Amino acid sequence: MGRMAHALNPLSPLVEDRSLGKVREQAEREYIISVLQLTEGNRGQAARILGISRKTLWKKLKRLGVSWPPDATGR
Helix, strand or coil: CHHHHHHHCCCCHHHHHCCHHHHHHHHHHHHHHHHHHHCCCCHHHHHHHHCCCHHHHHHHHHHHCCCCCCCCCCC
16 A cells, blocks of 8 residues: 555545635635735625626625734735
């Protein structure tokens, strides 16, 4: 088994850190931030581009831990 068994082990640190949920969350966070940058922080316009309501955008920002405009940590 060797390497192959290790690569398929669901307890492997690589698999844990890159779960589909985490990858999807990170992609969503990055895309929302890029749209907010594009709209110069206009949440209404960003929500329209994203195809969601402003309220849904607000909830997503809160859930993803994104403050806008970015705070000193750059989030």
